Amino acid sequence: MNASFAIGNVNIVNERAGDGLLRGYNVVVDGKGTITAVGPRDTTTIPEGCHRVDGRGKYLLPGLINAHVHLFSDGKPLPELLTGATFQHAVSSVLHSPIGTVLSRRRAQVNARTLLLSGVTTFRTVGDVGYEAVALQRRFDSGKELGARMLASGPLLAITGGHGSPQIAMIGDSPWQARKNTRINIMNGVSAIKIAATGGVTDARKIGDAGRPQMSEEEMAAVCMEAHQAGLLVAAHAQSAQGVTMALRAGVDTIEHGCAMNDEIVDLFHDNPLSLRGWSALIPTLSAALPLVKLDRDVTGVSDIVIANAHIAVDEMIQGIHDAKAHGIAIGMGTDTGMTLVTQYNSWRELALLQRFGGLTPIEAIHAATRENARILGLDGITGQIGKGFSADMLLLAENPLLDWGSFVHPELVVTRGTVLKNPRVQRFDDIDTELDAMLV
Numbered sequence: 481m482n483a484s485f486a487i488g489n490v491n492i493v494n495e496r497a498g499d500g501l502l503r504g505y506n507v508v509v510d511g512k513g514t515i516t517a518v519g520p521r522d523t524t525t526i527p528e529g530c531h532r533v534d535g536r537g538k539y540l541l542p543g544l545i546n547a548h549v550h551l552f553s554d555g556k557p558l559p560e561l562l563t564g565a566t567f568q569h570a571v572s573s574v575l576h577s578p579i580g581t582v583l584s585r586r587r588a589q590v591n592a593r594t595l596l597l598s599g600v601t602t603f604r605t606v607g608d609v610g611y612e613a614v615a616l617q618r619r620f621d622s623g624k625e626l627g628a629r630m631l632a633s634g635p636l637l638a639i640t641g642g643h644g645s646p647q648i649a650m651i652g653d654s655p656w657q658a659r660k661n662t663r664i665n666i667m668n669g670v671s672a673i674k675i676a677a678t679g680g681v682t683d684a685r686k687i688g689d690a691g692r693p694q695m696s697e698e699e700m701a702a703v704c705m706e707a708h709q710a711g712l713l714v715a716a717h718a719q720s721a722q723g724v725t726m727a728l729r730a731g732v733d734t735i736e737h738g739c740a741m742n743d744e745i746v747d748l749f750h751d752n753p754l755s756l757r758g759w760s761a762l763i764p765t766l767s768a769a770l771p772l773v774k775l776d777r778d779v780t781g782v783s784d785i786v787i788a789n790a791h792i793a794v795d796e797m798i799q800g801i802h803d804a805k806a807h808g809i810a811i812g813m814g815t816d817t818g819m820t821l822v823t824q825y826n827s828w829r830e831l832a833l834l835q836r837f838g839g840l841t842p843i844e845a846i847h848a849a850t851r852e853n854a855r856i857l858g859l860d861g862i863t864g865q866i867g868k869g870f871s872a873d874m875l876l877l878a879e880n881p882l883l884d885w886g887s888f889v890h891p892e893l894v895v896t897r898g899t900v901l902k903n904p905r906v907q908r909f910d911d912i913d914t915e916l917d918a919m920l921v
């Protein structure tokens with residue numbers, strides 16, 4: 481068991497404070513990793529014998545929550561060999577071979593570690609090769625291995641030739657097959673379900689492919705019914721008005737990437753009768769889409785078709801964020817780690833992009849990545865807030881993140897379920913970071 485500790489006299493980033501900061505607060509954590517007291521330092525005593533971290537002049541916020549993660553890659557540009565049509569079946573066979581399975585497990589473990597060390601204390605995978613993320617979640621939850629809080633999807637569900645297939649998808653071409661695939665994932669212990677409602681950018685073969693509807697509304701409704709019966713939320717990759725509308729009508733709980741919204745879409749987000757909780761949320765992923773249109777082809781290594789589709793997807797996504805904000809729709813934070821140039825340690829960059837391109841204020845972006853994401857993922861009351869009774873999932877920064885996103889690059893402490901990681905360091909790809917920095921200037 482961890483010794484109890486406290487962070488004294490710290491500034492807490494909190495959207496309910498006037499300027500986003502509660503100044504001079506004490507935070508006390510017990511030996512089980514639960515926050516037991518939070519309050520002004522004059523009135524909140526730190527118990528005798530409790531290890532004390534001096535928080536003076538520093539900034540504490542809930543650990544980041546990333547709702548859209550893939551653990552199969554570190555984010556260096558994916559070779560066309562892996563995404564192109566020519567070798568997709570060969571690549572898939574290797575990935576699913578015994579050696580491929582061992583390698584997937586190792587990669588997932590390394591990437592999950594990087595996420596944690598970069599300040600992501602909770603994440604959801606949305607498309608794995610097999611059940612490597614499920615196995616990781618089990619080890620982390622049991623305490624056998626130190627790791628973030630996770631929700632794991634296993635393979636995503638798609639149609640024949642659909643987005644993510646065959647590499648990271650299970651294929652079904654009828655409502656009953658989709659239902660069976662959902663049952664197979666549930667039997668294997670997943671804690672989230674992911675479907676491909678439309679085509680995607682990375683594996684597009686033609687211009688316009690990215691948002692084209694793939695799964696039928698009936699197939700998606702069958703998945704949602706089965707997942708919801710097991711208490712699981714359904715995430716849908718969806719990048720066009722038609723695809724998003726069909727997915728929401730079918731009862732999908734989170735729309736990944738998103739599109740410009742019409743009245744029907746806005747209404748369905750707010751009031752979605754077939755969803756698990758009666759409402760749905762948007763998880764944009766600017767980190768995955770923007771580099772493809774903003775950075776040089778030499779850097780991204782993608783085809784003209786991918787770039788053309790990315791332009792469409794980016795415009796839809798940015799408008800979708802503005803529409804969601806204007807209509808009070810729940811906006812969470814996801815990055816699509818593992819995709820081209822989306823590393824496992826740059827989740828904070830999504831906050832900067834949400835501010836720069838999505839029109840969110842810094843505190844709104846942090847809210848999306850913490851408290852709101854916890855609510856969206858059904859983890860409210862557990863994590864996402866620095867409050868009494870919450871899990872001690874926290875991030876201590878030297879500078880004010882509301883004024884300088886760069887303060888996330890080297891956190892002083894990452895606290896996961898009460899375990900303190902001091903001065904965590906990750907392996908960075910400087911060439912990628914230089915390119916990504918240029919997008920924010």
Ligand SMILES: [Zn+2]
Nearest residue numbers: 548606607816
């Ligand atoms: Zn994704």
